[in-house]
Amino acid sequence: APQPQRPRLGTVALASGAAWVLAGNDTGTMVTASPRLYPHMWSWDAAFIMVGLAQLDVDRAAREMETLLSGQWADGMIPHIVFSDENGYFPGPDRWQTAVVCEHAPARPHTSGICQPPVHAVALRKIVDAGRRRGGADRRRAESLLRTSWPRLFAWQRWLATHRDPLGTGLIAVTHGWESGMDNSPRWDSAYASVRPGGDLPPYVRKDLDKVGDEGERPTDDEYDRYLWLIEEMRRVGYRADEIVRTGSFLVGDVFMTALFALSCEVLAELGEESRQPGEQVAQLRHWAARSRSAVLATRDPATGLARDFDVRAEKWITTPSIAGFSPLLCGGLSPEDQTALVAALEGPDWMGHPGLAVATPPTVSPSAPEFMPKQYWRGPQWPVISWLFSWAMRRGGMYDTAADIRAETLRLVSDGTFAEYYHPLTGAPLGSLSQSWTAAVVLDWLY
Ligand code: 9WN
Numbered sequence: 001a002p003q004p005q006r007p008r009l010g011t012v013a014l015a016s017g018a019a020w021v022l023a024g025n026d027t028g029t030m031v032t033a034s035p036r037l038y039p040h041m042w043s044w045d046a047a048f049i050m051v052g053l054a055q056l057d058v059d060r061a062a063r064e065m066e067t068l069l070s071g072q073w074a075d076g077m078i079p080h081i082v083f084s085d086e087n088g089y090f091p092g093p094d095r096w097q098t099a100v101v102c103e104h105a106p107a108r109p110h111t112s113g114i115c116q117p118p119v120h121a122v123a124l125r126k127i128v129d130a131g132r133r134r135g136g137a138d139r140r141r142a143e144s145l146l147r148t149s150w151p152r153l154f155a156w157q158r159w160l161a162t163h164r165d166p167l168g169t170g171l172i173a174v175t176h177g178w179e180s181g182m183d184n185s186p187r188w189d190s191a192y193a194s195v196r197p198g199g200d201l202p203p204y205v206r207k208d209l210d211k212v213g214d215e216g217e218r219p220t221d222d223e224y225d226r227y228l229w230l231i232e233e234m235r236r237v238g239y240r241a242d243e244i245v246r247t248g249s250f251l252v253g254d255v256f257m258t259a260l261f262a263l264s265c266e267v268l269a270e271l272g273e274e275s276r277q278p279g280e281q282v283a284q285l286r287h288w289a290a291r292s293r294s295a296v297l298a299t300r301d302p303a304t305g306l307a308r309d310f311d312v313r314a315e316k317w318i319t320t321p322s323i324a325g326f327s328p329l330l331c332g333g334l335s336p337e338d339q340t341a342l343v344a345a346l347e348g349p350d351w352m353g354h355p356g357l358a359v360a361t362p363p364t365v366s367p368s369a370p371e372f373m374p375k376q377y378w379r380g381p382q383w384p385v386i387s388w389l390f391s392w393a394m395r396r397g398g399m400y401d402t403a404a405d406i407r408a409e410t411l412r413l414v415s416d417g418t419f420a421e422y423y424h425p426l427t428g429a430p431l432g433s434l435s436q437s438w439t440a441a442v443v444l445d446w447l448y
Contacts, residue, residue: 008415015447019056021419021440022049026060027084030067034421034433037211039086041068043078043116044181045438048385050123052441054130055448058138061127062145068120069152071111073104075241076159078120079111080178090207091231102239113231113239114176117257118160120153121264122392124271126445146275153268154281160261161288163241166312170291171253171299172261173312175244176230180254183227184219185364185378186320186371188252191311195249197229204228217375217431252318253310259296259327263393265289266331293333300328305341321350321366323386330393343394343402352406358428359409361387367425374426381422381431384410388442407446414443 009017025032030041031049038045046068053061071082083093093110105111124146131142164172174180177188206224209215219227230250237243245251269285271277299308301317306325309318326346328334334342347353350368352360357367365372365380373379387410395403413423419439420430 007417008412009417010415011447014411014415014417014443017417018052018419018440018443018447021435022052022056022437022444024435025437029063030082030084031064031437032084032086033438034436036088037208037421037433039088040084041071041082043068043080043082044119046082047119047123048388048438049441051126052437052444054123054127055444058127058131058134059141061123061130062141065120065123065127065145065149069149071106071109072152072156073102073106073111075104075163076155077104077115077163077241078118078156079105080114080116081112083110083112088207090204091228095204095228096231097235098239101235105239113234114179115160116179117181117260118156118264119260119389120156121268121271124149124153125267128271128274143275146271150268150272150275150277153264154272154277154285157261157265157268157285157288159241163245166245166251167253167310169298170258170262170288170293170295171255171310172258172292172295173245173251174254174257175234175248175250176227177250178227180252180257182256182322182324182364182378184223184376185322185324187309187318187322187324188250189320189371190316190318191250191252191313192223192226194313195226195229197225198232201225201229201232212432214375217377219377249313251312253295253299253312254324255296255299255307255309255327256324256330258292259307259331260389262289262292262296262331265292289331293331296327296331297333301325305338305345320371321369323362323364326362326390329390329397329399332397339397339399343399347402347405352409354425356426358424358426359413361406361409361413362390363425364422374424375431377422377432380425382410382413382425383422384414385438385442388445411443411446414439419443 032039033042033045050061050064072078096112098105098113099107128142131138166173177183265285266289269282272282307327350366354367361382363382387406391403391406418430418434421432421436
């Protein structure tokens with residue numbers, strides 16, 4: 001059905017709107033992921049939010065990093081949620097009980113017990129660059145943040161390399177779909193099919209469903225039972241990282257997470273060199289980056305060239321045609337021919353070039369695939385934050401034209417001014433939460 005014509009904002013209005021969204025979601029110490037659906041700080045959201053804040057206010061961006069790091073666990077893990085005092089989200093601190101059962105978790109702030117993709121080094125890079133560009137107090141603030149947060153981010157990368165490499169190849173594994181950031185992606189369907197919630201799963205009430213336009217935009221109750229069951233398993237083993245990897249029902253080598261890990265190791269190594277951090281730690285980062293880059297390249301499907309996840313429990317490749325298939329473009333390492341072919345596939349008719357798309361940006365699942373569901377969360381919609389990530393990394397890797405196209409098309413999509421969490425790829429309609437912070441943040445970075 002034809003969509004109602006929405007007003008399109010020009011650049012100045014769009015940038016003001018984005019700044020307004022971030023200000024509106026700012027509690028003073030954290031910019032929550034969204035006003036109603038996610039009233040807390042999420043780990044990878046926070047990183048993208050810092051990217052946006054860096055353009056507006058270096059000190060505020062630096063404080064966001066400090067808030068996030070105040071939730072870092074003693075063993076180095078950055079938890080996927082740092083909770084505010086709001087209680088509008090489930091599962092909240094009472095359900096996780098991280099500090100009650102795990103010595104590594106801080107008592108305050110309250111935190112969840114899993115992690116999310118490591119993109120924080122990219123945020124630090126952006127803050128440092130903004131500070132240096134502006135000079136004066138901004139520069140001093142950014143340099144001092146670099147000194148204090150570099151070792152913390154190093155510890156975070158080390159945690160992933162140490163506790164999340166079950167095969168010893170550099171392929172970083174997730175123990176819960178939420179860790180991937182792409183909660184209900186069809187990538188995880190087969191692995192979740194083997195997660196069997198026990199009869200003793202404590203009862204719970206979801207709080208997310210009445211905060212979006214249509215329940216069909218969110219995961220199902222069946223999926224939620226599995227999400228909650230995995231948390232129950234983890235809580236029962238006191239969130240001990242190695243024990244979860246040894247015994248948990250869900251363990252998948254996540255190629256997208258791995259590519260971001262490799263990318264962040266490189267970015268952090270560069271920042272480490274610039275700020276004279278210990279040489280052996282910088283070398284360690286480069287070593288991890290190289291190993292994980294190779295691991296990403298080794299997952300490629302010989303038939304399609306797309307990267308794949310590996311279900312460690314079932315010992316099988318996951319071939320779902322999702323955006324994660326393009327992970328090599330995030331971390332680099334392809335031969336020039338293979339890179340050209342993968343970019344061509346991304347731009348081709350099964351992806352950005354699909355004739356049915358309202359704007360030519362990457363959908364999360366190929367519209368040509370049977371798994372494609374255009375309204376449902378990570379099963380098809382376009383996520384502006386994912387577009388930003390690909391655009392940023394591809395520009396860094398010298399793929400300037402595609403990077404610029406993704407930027408231009410995504411800006412066209414978000415010029416409706418809703419700053420939606422995700423968009424319907426066939427109609428351009430906003431979906432999920434509106435005034436989503438990371439959408440506003442990446443728009444700001446693009447417009448500045
Ligand atoms: C669970 C905050 C987060 C994002 C994730 C996105 C969604 C949470 C949820 O929202 O996940 O962590 O309740 O659905 O999938 O990527 O970080 O924006």
